[in-house]
Amino acid sequence: MTTQAQILDIVRDLQKRLGMSILLITHDLGVVADLADRVVVMYAGAKVEDAEVHRLYAAPRHPYTAGLLRALPHGGRRTGGGAERLAEIPGLVPVLRAPLDACAFAPRCPRSLEQCHKAAPVLEEMGPDHRVACFNPEPLPGTSS
Ligand code: SF4
Incomplete structure (x- = not known):
């Protein structure tokens, strides 16, 4: 975690000094929240959601994005023993041998x-x-469907 934080600081510094854009490809939504302005969520090789980072975290609309955010440690629930049980997305990713219909x-x-x-x-x-x-x-926060 310390090394990751140091690397992210270097990336942030380079971005500021050189005025460059950064394309970050990661499964780590904590890093995304920390570094990104815009997020594109992909599933099985396709874009499923695309939004400004705060909007996406506050109101994810794709069920896969919502599942990923629920799986973050702070979204988990406490079990009786005090250990945190994280939410999971059941099942497996599809085998992509041919385009899906x-x-x-x-x-x-x-x-x-x-x-x-x-x-x-x-x-x-x-x-x-x-x-x-x-x-x-997924419904917008404060609404139901
Ligand atoms: S609601 Fe339907 S279209 Fe949307 S992610 Fe689920 S299966 Fe796909």
């Missing part, structure tokens, strides 16, 4: 509908500067 996340998705198994959703505008590929996105 359904949502790639459907077998693992808690919000899947019949249509999710018959067609692949495409990225659509679902709010200011927020695009999501999903037939049944």
Whole structure:
């Protein structure tokens, strides 16, 4: 963690001094929150959500993004023994031998509908500067669906 923090400081310093853009590819959503302005979430080789970082963390709309955020340590729940049990996304990633004619996340998705198994959703505008590929996105905070 110390080495990671030092490397991120170097990256941040370079970005500031040289005025450059950084493309960061990672599974570590903590690093993303710390460093990124914009996030593109990918699943099975396709973009599923694209938004400004604060908007994405405050209101993830794709069920995969929401699952990733629930799996972060601070989102976990305490068990009786005091150990933290993290949320998980059940199932496995699909085998990509051929293009899918359904949502790639459907077998693992808690919000899947019949249509999710018959067609692949495409990225659509679902709010200011927020695009999501999903037939049944997560509700906005404070709403229900
Ligand atoms: S399109 Fe359907 S299966 Fe795919 S993520 Fe959205 S709700 Fe889930």
